[in-house]
Amino acid sequence: MAYPKALEELVRAFERFPGIGRRSAERLAFHVLRDPEARELARAIDAAIERVRRCATCGNATDHETCGVCSDPERDRGAILVLEEPRQVETLEASRTWKGLYHVLYGALNPAEGTEVRHLSIHALVARAKDPLVREVALGTDPDAEGEATALACLEALESLGRDELVVTRLARGLPAGTAIEYLHKGILEDALEHRRAVRGRRR
Numbered sequence: 001m002a003y004p005k006a007l008e009e010l011v012r013a014f015e016r017f018p019g020i021g022r023r024s025a026e027r028l029a030f031h032v033l034r035d036p037e038a039r040e041l042a043r044a045i046d047a048a049i050e051r052v053r054r055c056a057t058c059g060n061a062t063d064h065e066t067c068g069v070c071s072d073p074e075r076d077r078g079a080i081l082v083l084e085e086p087r088q089v090e091t092l093e094a095s096r097t098w099k100g101l102y103h104v105l106y107g108a109l110n111p112a113e114g115t116e117v118r119h120l121s122i123h124a125l126v127a128r129a130k131d132p133l134v135r136e137v138a139l140g141t142d143p144d145a146e147g148e149a150t151a152l153a154c155l156e157a158l159e160s161l162g163r164d165e166l167v168v169t170r171l172a173r174g175l176p177a178g179t180a181i182e183y184l185h186k187g188i189l190e191d192a193l194e195h196r197r198a199v200r201g202r203r204r
């Protein structure tokens with residue numbers, strides 16, 4: 001017996017979410033049908049898609065042309081912290097451990113899942129690093145295999161600029177391997193940032 005068409009479409013919509021299989025999608029779909037606030041969810045999804053976009057400079061989520069970090073005159077414009085996902089910017093901002101700007105790659109290299117260099121905003125990062133004001137790019141991709149491969153790809157791309165004075169750093173090891181940045185405690189984040197090591201040039 002098949003579900004009514006509209007219900008089947010809802011289940012399939014949930015199934016497209018990361019980490020959601022058929023069973024979970026069915027459970028969520030039935031939950032929505034019972035939830036008196038579900039229309040609120042539909043409106044919130046609509047509004048978010050309508051209003052939230054990527055910052056033209058760093059890729060962070062914003063409802064303006066440029067995000068709050070990039071347009072803040074107090075930020076250190078000479079240092080860019082590279083992250084995989086925009087939600088990680090939120091984590092860093094909440095911990096108040098980074099005073100520079102960010103660059104969001106929107107993913108990490110994962111050949112098995114078809115994510116290659118051209119899918120990430122590495123090109124835009126290199127374009128930003130051309131600015132002589134930028135003295136450091138800190139690679140804050142996750143401490144897992146994909147994050148390490150992505151950090152290496154960023155480093156290689158930045159090398160091609162031939163800017164001898166540009167320092168590239170990687171967040172300190174000691175980050176629990178395999179954890180995503182956004183799950184780390186403030187203390188560990190502070191430590192990883194404070195002890196970031198230069199993988200190119202010398203950190204001053």
Ligand SMILES: [Zn+2]
Nearest residue numbers: 055058067070
């Ligand atoms: Zn921005």
